[in-house]
Amino acid sequence: xxxxxxxxxxxxxxxxxxxxxxxxxxxxxxxxxxxxxxxxxxxxxxxxxxxxxxxxxxxxxxxxxxxxxxxxxxxxxxxxxxxxxxxxxxxxxxxxxxxxxxxxxxxxxxxxxxxxxxxxxxxxxxxxxxxxxxxxxxxxxxxxxxxxxxxxxxxxxxxxxxxxxxxxxxxxxxxxxxxxxxxxxxxxxxxxxxxxxxxxxxxxxxxxxxxxxxxxxxxxxxxxxxxxxxxxxxxxxxxxxxxxxxxxxxxxxxxxxxxxxxxxxxxxxxxxxxxxxxxxxxxxxxxxxxxxxxxxxxxxxxxxxxxxxxxxxxxxxxxxxxxxxxxxxxxxxxxxxxxxxxxxxxxxxxxxxxxxxxxxxxxxxxxxxxxxxxxxxxxxxxxxxxxxxxxxxxxxxxxxxxxxxxxxxxxxxxxxxxxxxxxxxxxxxxxxxxxxxxxxxxxxxxxxxxxxxxxxxxxxxxxxxxxxxxxxxxxxxxxxxxxxxxxxxxxxxxxxxxxxxxxxxxxxxxxxxxxxxxxxxxxxxxxxxxxxxxxxxxxxxxxxxxxxxxxxxxxxxxxxxxxxxxxxxxxxxxxxxxxxxxxxxxxxxxxxxxxxxxxxxxxxxxxxxxxxx
Numbered sequence: 001x002x003x004x005x006x007x008x009x010x011x012x013x014x015x016x017x018x019x020x021x022x023x024x025x026x027x028x029x030x031x032x033x034x035x036x037x038x039x040x041x042x043x044x045x046x047x048x049x050x051x052x053x054x055x056x057x058x059x060x061x062x063x064x065x066x067x068x069x070x071x072x073x074x075x076x077x078x079x080x081x082x083x084x085x086x087x088x089x090x091x092x093x094x095x096x097x098x099x100x101x102x103x104x105x106x107x108x109x110x111x112x113x114x115x116x117x118x119x120x121x122x123x124x125x126x127x128x129x130x131x132x133x134x135x136x137x138x139x140x141x142x143x144x145x146x147x148x149x150x151x152x153x154x155x156x157x158x159x160x161x162x163x164x165x166x167x168x169x170x171x172x173x174x175x176x177x178x179x180x181x182x183x184x185x186x187x188x189x190x191x192x193x194x195x196x197x198x199x200x201x202x203x204x205x206x207x208x209x210x211x212x213x214x215x216x217x218x219x220x221x222x223x224x225x226x227x228x229x230x231x232x233x234x235x236x237x238x239x240x241x242x243x244x245x246x247x248x249x250x251x252x253x254x255x256x257x258x259x260x261x262x263x264x265x266x267x268x269x270x271x272x273x274x275x276x277x278x279x280x281x282x283x284x285x286x287x288x289x290x291x292x293x294x295x296x297x298x299x300x301x302x303x304x305x306x307x308x309x310x311x312x313x314x315x316x317x318x319x320x321x322x323x324x325x326x327x328x329x330x331x332x333x334x335x336x337x338x339x340x341x342x343x344x345x346x347x348x349x350x351x352x353x354x355x356x357x358x359x360x361x362x363x364x365x366x367x368x369x370x371x372x373x374x375x376x377x378x379x380x381x382x383x384x385x386x387x388x389x390x391x392x393x394x395x396x397x398x399x400x401x402x403x404x405x406x407x408x409x410x411x412x413x414x415x416x417x418x419x420x421x422x423x424x425x426x427x428x429x430x431x432x433x434x435x436x437x438x439x440x441x442x443x444x445x446x447x448x449x450x451x452x453x454x455x456x457x458x459x460x461x462x463x464x465x466x467x468x469x470x471x472x473x474x475x476x477x478x479x480x481x482x483x484x485x486x487x488x489x490x491x492x493x494x495x496x497x498x499x500x501x502x503x504x505x506x507x508x509x510x511x512x513x514x515x516x517x518x519x520x521x522x523x524x525x526x527x528x529x530x531x532x533x534x535x536x537x538x539x540x541x542x543x544x545x546x547x548x549x550x551x552x553x554x555x556x557x558x559x560x561x562x563x564x565x566x567x568x569x570x571x572x573x574x575x576x577x578x579x580x581x582x583x584x585x586x587x588x589x590x591x592x593x594x595x596x597x598x599x600x601x602x603x604x605x606x607x608x609x610x611x612x613x
Contacts (some may be wrong), residue, residue: 009320032061036070043077051081069149072098072113083121095121108145112138119157129369152178152188152232159195163202171199186223190216194234201237202582208243236264245272259288270387279387283448286380296450314378392419395454399584401427405497408434409582410609411590421552421607422454422488426461430497433461436609437490438509438552440526445486453478453488453527467492467505469538475507475535478528487528491550500544500613505537514540514552516576518568548611549575549585554604561600566593582610601602 028036035058043050055078062071077097083091095117102110119134135157142149155178162170175192180185184192193216200208213234230414239248248268255261266281287549392414400408410423420439425432435457437445461471471494478488489508497503508526511518524535551571558566574592580583586608593606 068109072110076113076117079117098257109344112141128161128164150181152181152184168199190219195232275387407582407584407612409419412607414605419605420450421605423609432495435492436550437488439488441488468535471505471507471535475527479531487526489526500542502540503540513575515546544613550609552607554606558597566596582612585610
């Protein structure tokens with residue numbers, strides 16, 4: 001299924017909420033018009049110092065003047081610029097300040113800009129459900145208090161939220177409404193056609209996409225410019241629509257917004273069948289999104305949204321109350337007490353009915369928000385797991401040595417869709433390197449680290465290093481930028497097949513069994529926790545005629561429905577017997593664990609490796 005991850009360019013936002021003062025309701029003096037032009041140009045050029053100087057000049061010149069739309073518009077510019085480029089939490093605070101100022105001045109114009117600004121910040125944070133709510137509230141305020149203000153910005157914001165919900169017919173309808181607005185400015189026309197391109201692309205309408213793309217290109221040619229960063233994103237989709245993957249990658253590299261770049265490259269590589277690159281760029285996309293959605297900024301926005309909702313309700317209540325008072329005065333002068341009593345009863349019933357409707361609406365909104373959150377998480381996880389499962393399957397060896405002097409077999413069964421356990425081996429002439437590992441955590445993060453550790457092991461064994469040196473070098477690499485605190489326990493071994501001599505290093509892993517007895521050894525620390533750890537190795541003189549069984553803790557800690565563990569004793573009792581070849585031994589242990597667990601939910605990956613010399 002084709003996917004889209006899209007952030008609308010802030011330059012488009014600036015233009016869409018009134019790029020020049022002459023597009024607003026107010027007719028500005030030339031001096032003030034010049035200041036607003038300076039603000040716009042500094043914003044477009046991302047000249048932070050000049051922008052803040054210009055926007056403060058506009059605010060100072062208009063705060064206590066008749067030009068309230070210009071004042072609040074400048075405040076909106078400032079809040080969104082801060083949120084995107086400087087400090088997200090301060091951006092939310094500045095948006096909140098617009099609301100507080102508007103509430104203090106009883107300014108419906110200010111309330112419109114506060115609501116619209118919150119919607120844009122919500123959208124940029126990926127909170128599309130609440131962004132849509134803000135846009136609809138802003139549209140309602142515009143229709144009631146600013147009839148001459150263009151509704152195109154609200155409709156374009158709703159395009160984005162509908163696109164996120166994959167409601168492509170709604171996207172096209174909102175784009176049509178934006179284009180139908182009187183005096184719609186060129187950049188809004190280009191943006192509306194851009195959304196039409198995206199909707200048709202995601203509907204699989206290749207011909208319709210090219211038609212919309214052509215119309216958009218004509219507008220860009222007519223009015224100048226390249227359509228901003230949004231324009232290059234549409235160009236990426238145009239290359240994808242034509243299955244020109246190399247051109248699509250080249251265009252994706254030009255995208256400035258990291259979330260756009262990472263998401264597009266993930267989708268392109270997935271279309272090319274390059275699963276490893278697709279997973280890499282998908283992981284990068286998730287990191288960018290997580291950096292945007294900080295908990296403190298979300299908390300601020302939730303508080304701000306709650307205050308706005310209360311104020312909207314208070315304003316509507318005040319208006320209704322004024323209407324009722326006026327009606328009451330008229331009625332008192334012309335009708336009887338009975339009619340007044342009747343109206344009071346009707347008012348009570350209406351309030352009761354409205355309260356009931358409000359309760360239903362709140363429950364529906366909560367259900368919708370939860371559904372949106374669940375659907376988004378499910379789609380992301382399914383996509384990640386599908387790619388990760390394929391990569392992980394390819395990384396684990398499935399073919400084992402066919403030699404008379406060594407019998408080796410290994411298998412891994414993940415508890416979830418993907419696992420964090422690993423095993424690998426490398427046969428360099430008569431030198432057999434092997435390892436078994438268990439990554440901390442579960443799911444996709446563990447699978448990613450598992451892939452990285454497996455790749456590092458294969459690279460390091462080519463240098464004919466000792467097991468403890470391999471562990472030390474892995475540890476040095478994995479402790480760099482390990483903000484998540486993930487680690488891996490490993491047993492790394494090297495056997496000389498001519499002499500039977502084995503060198504090994506146990507990095508915090510379960511002790512293997514040698515001929516049914518647990519090996520006594522230095523455990524060392526797990527790999528990836530502390531950068532300065534030096535791992536110690538050990539050795540066994542002769543492994544010939546012996547059976548080595550290496551496993552992860554999913555075996556001995558497997559639980560049945562009574563939460564009883566399989567345990568070391570059961571495992572040891574099985575391995576004291578001759579279970580046959582390395583494969584037969586591994587499969588016998590696996591079957592015994594499965595029968596013990598029965599119908600209980602698997603709690604951990606099951607990985608085992610058996611080596612017989």
